[in-house]
Amino acid sequence: MTTIDIVGGGIMGLVLGYDLLKRGVGVRIWERATELGGLMGRIRFPELSDVEVDRYYHAILNSDRTLIGLIDELGLTDELHAVTTKMGFYHNGDMFPMSSPLDFMRFPPLSMIDRARLATTILAARRVKNWRELEQIPVIDWLTRLGGKGTVEHIWKPLLRAKFDTSFDNVPATYIWSRLVRMTDTRDKSTAKEQMCFLTGGYIMLIQALAREITRLGGEIHLGTSIQKVCVEDNRVTGLQLADGRVASDGVILTLQTPIACRLLPSEAAATAERWSALEEYLGIVCMLLVMRRSLIPYYTLNITDASIPFTGVIETTNLIDRQYTDDYHLVYLPKYVTPGSVFAQMDDETLRQKFMGYLRKMFPDLQDNDIAAIRIGRERYVEPLHPLGQTDAIPPIAADTAGLYLVNNSQIYPQLTNGEAVITYAYRAAEEVVQSQQRINKPVATLVAA
Ligand SMILES: Cc1cc2nc3c(=O)[nH]c(=O)nc-3n(C[C@H](O)[C@H](O)[C@H](O)COP(=O)(O)OP(=O)(O)OC[C@H]3O[C@@H](n4cnc5c(N)ncnc54)[C@H](O)[C@@H]3O)c2cc1C
Incomplete structure (x- = not known):
């Protein structure tokens, strides 16, 4: 049986491992930290009787069908709870609700014209079918054209600042388009209210359930093991370099963020390093x-x-x-x-x-x-x-030029926003692609010539 080594025990690495095992591929997961979860991990407070909470905030939306499907498959449905949540805006020293279209319409800094134009913006965004048209257009230009300066200053710029620090001149219109499409998906159709879900005890429940299933299906999880380098010979992956030795491997998937993944590439994979570093901000x-x-x-x-x-x-x-x-x-x-x-x-x-x-x-x-x-x-x-204007074609592919080497991380998820639903959907797609690519690599030369 082929064994694939996955570097990174965050949500991406775990879902990939689980899906590959279900497809009959052997899996070893290597995680540098002593606990799984990566950015979805936990933090403990010894001074508060060891209470443990999510290090960061992670929402599940009621429209996250793939994620909820996985939760169901792992037997966690009873642990998933839906709640109607509210969103607000802090403006000029006051808080304003912003949970329904009516709330938006009542937001004081917007004039009557701005309110109408805001509605037009949302409707126009929902009508866009070919997002490729938007990737060359700066988001502020697009929003100003659709909704005017008032909505840009009072609604869109604060939202963009929240995500892109001070500079968003180079951000394509696809970002707000994706966000609007996702936002409208979260509404309970009967009440138009936002619905979110949480897992009892947080996302760690999902991480732990995945780890249990991976082990049950015969996969290995190695904690506290930092991978030093990917080993490559004759343009083909041969193994992984650990701090205290080497393991042979049929294939390696790096689920690390691109700049970290690049550091694990040996000089033999220079072409891959160059390809990956074209988009690594x-x-x-x-x-x-x-x-x-x-x-x-x-x-x-x-x-x-x-x-x-x-x-x-x-x-x-x-x-x-x-x-x-x-x-x-x-x-x-x-x-x-x-x-x-x-x-x-x-x-x-x-x-x-x-x-x-x-x-x-x-x-x-x-x-x-x-x-x-x-x-x-x-x-x-x-x-x-970051996906700057018109850079979609620079996104690195899953299968690298080096045979048996794969990059699977959230920088490849585009134009969707990176969220749990998108990460899981992408991990499934990547598992399929890895299996097909490994089949091609492992095929005897005679079969390939005949094909
Ligand atoms: C404040 C905040 C809020 C967020 N909010 C949301 C949200 O609401 N919804 C949502 O879905 N997402 C949210 N995210 C994003 C989400 O956390 C990430 O998209 C997701 O966790 C990424 O998972 P990953 O497995 O790709 O990467 P990571 O979680 O980063 O996992 C990579 C793993 O690789 C390990 N590693 C690194 N180097 C090595 C090495 N050399 N050897 C072995 N292991 C190594 C790391 O220790 C890490 O565990 C948020 C993130 C933050 C920080």
Whole structure:
């Protein structure tokens, strides 16, 4: 039986491993950390009786059919709960609900004309069938043409700032188009309200269930093992270099973010390294997590229109997740996507904490020290892959030029937004492609000539 080595034990690596095993392929998963989950992992608070919560916020939408199908297949359906959540906007010192089309229409900074044009923008976006037309158009130009300057300033720019730090001149219109398509999909058709779901205990339930199934199906999971290099001979993968030796391999899938994956390539795979590095820019994130004794906002997400506030939203996940799974604490995340050169990316934890807290107190003057049980700052260098204008053809393919080598990560997911649904759908597609490619590689030469 062919054995494929998967580097990375995040959601992508685990779903790939599970799907390959179901297709009869042997799998070994290699994870550098001592726990699985990657960005979907957990964080423990020893000072709060070891309460464990999601390191970052991860939503499941009721329209995530593939993801919910997987949850079902893994026997977790009873652990999945749907909740009607609310979204808000923070504008000029006040919070405004923004959960229904009516809320948008009532948003004070929008004039009557802006409101009509906002509706037109949403309808026009939903009518776009060929997204390729949009990938050459800067998102701000497209939105201004459809909805005018008022909607761009008060709605779209705050949303873009939240995701792209300070610069979005090079962001194609596909980004907001995908977002609008996904947003309209999450609405409960009868109430037009947003529906989200959570798994009891968080995404880690899914990670653990996948790990159990992988082991049951005969796959191996190696934790605490950092892969040093992919071994290549005669333009074909031969194995993996570990810190303390080498393992032979029939095929290797790197699920790491592209710049990290490139570092594992040997000089023999220079052509692959060049191909992959054509599109390898990512935004990072700094994200402050407050474990609170009281609720801060009535929304799941509060978007912020005031560009002077450094974090780009307030996300209270316990307005979705049942607090019986967080020891009754409320979880509030303050994210800021950052370019590597951003002052926030370089700021030390204490300065960042003071800065964020200063602004949070301005937004919520009644916030008391005693409301906060614990604070943690998370930092990730590679989170959001950037797809600049007209660069779709630069996206690296799954199968590399080196036989038996594959790249499968969220930078290849486009124009869909990277979310759990998209990652799982992509992992299934990649598993299929890897199986077909391995069959071609392993075919005896005589069969290939006859074909
Ligand atoms: C603040 C935040 C909010 C988010 N919100 C959402 C959301 O609401 N919905 C959603 O679906 N997604 C969300 N995401 C994105 C989501 O977390 C990612 O898309 C997803 O977790 C990526 O999974 P992955 O397996 O591709 O990568 P990762 O989770 O990064 O996994 C890669 C793994 O590879 C391991 N690794 C690296 N180098 C090596 C090596 N040399 N050897 C062995 N192992 C190695 C790493 O330790 C890691 O475990 C969010 C992310 C962040 C940070």
